[in-house]
Amino acid sequence: xxxxxxxxxxxxxxxxxxxxxxxxxxxxxxxxxxxxxxxxxxxxxxxxxxxxxxxxxxxxxxxxxxxxxxxxxxxxxxxxxxxxxxxxxxxxxxxxxxxxxxxxxxxxxxxxxxxxxxxxxxxxxxxxxxxxxxxxxxxxxxxxxxxxxxxxxxxxxxxxxxxxxxxxxxxxxxxxxx
Ligand code: DAT
Numbered sequence: 001x002x003x004x005x006x007x008x009x010x011x012x013x014x015x016x017x018x019x020x021x022x023x024x025x026x027x028x029x030x031x032x033x034x035x036x037x038x039x040x041x042x043x044x045x046x047x048x049x050x051x052x053x054x055x056x057x058x059x060x061x062x063x064x065x066x067x068x069x070x071x072x073x074x075x076x077x078x079x080x081x082x083x084x085x086x087x088x089x090x091x092x093x094x095x096x097x098x099x100x101x102x103x104x105x106x107x108x109x110x111x112x113x114x115x116x117x118x119x120x121x122x123x124x125x126x127x128x129x130x131x132x133x134x135x136x137x138x139x140x141x142x143x144x145x146x147x148x149x150x151x152x153x154x155x156x157x158x159x160x161x162x163x164x165x166x167x168x169x170x171x172x173x174x175x176x177x178x
Contacts, residue, residue: 007033007079008172009094010165013087013138014101015129017111019152023101024083026162031169033079040067040084059121064089085134088141097168098142099161100135101152 010027012020021039028037041060044050049067050060068089074080075094082090087098103111105126112122128134138147150161 006077007031007035008096008169009075009078009080009082010035011082011084011087011090011095011098011138012101013084013098014134014152015103015108015125016085016117017108017115017125018101018103018129019158020083020085020101022158023099023152023161023165024081026158027081027165030162030166032166033169033173035079035081036074037081037083038071038074040071040082086137087134088137090141092142095142095146096172097165098138098147099165100138100147100149101161102135102149103129103152105130107153 012024012027014020024037024039028035041062044062044067045060047070049063049070051063052061053059054061068091071082071090082094087095108129109122109126112125117125135149150164151157152161
């Protein structure tokens, strides 16, 4: 194995508002290896990878083929955090770790209200969180041993989650030095 170890590819997923971007930013700061944080929704928008806008649900539909094509070279370089509310379209081979953030639905409702989401969109996301939609998706798309479900309801959770992922990165790197 090469001594030039690439960093891991970590997917941080969860219902909108569960704390993906907050976690990804702190993790990028605290990681022992450089990690590039990609907020996939924003990234796709900047590159015009959206096909259409659904007025009813106030959400964009992304061109999945183009998105995957454009992300592939970055994934190949390693050292990446993919921050998105869905993860099933990413190839299984891409991910070294999949973190699914979870939040109490009352708190999630407040976060989404603060974000100015329309009631229908808040309800839809809230229901998805209660029904564990993203967690199910992650579990059916990736091996069980790389999927971690973490609570994200306060700054203590944020700090301990990031510390846990940093520890995981240390172990991952050590494994690759062997
Ligand atoms: P996401 O990227 O999943 O949509 P976010 O990181 O933008 O979510 O967080 C939404 C809001 O909730 C933001 O104001 C920060 C807050 N938040 C998220 N996770 C938190 C946590 N564990 N502790 C405190 N605040 C949190």
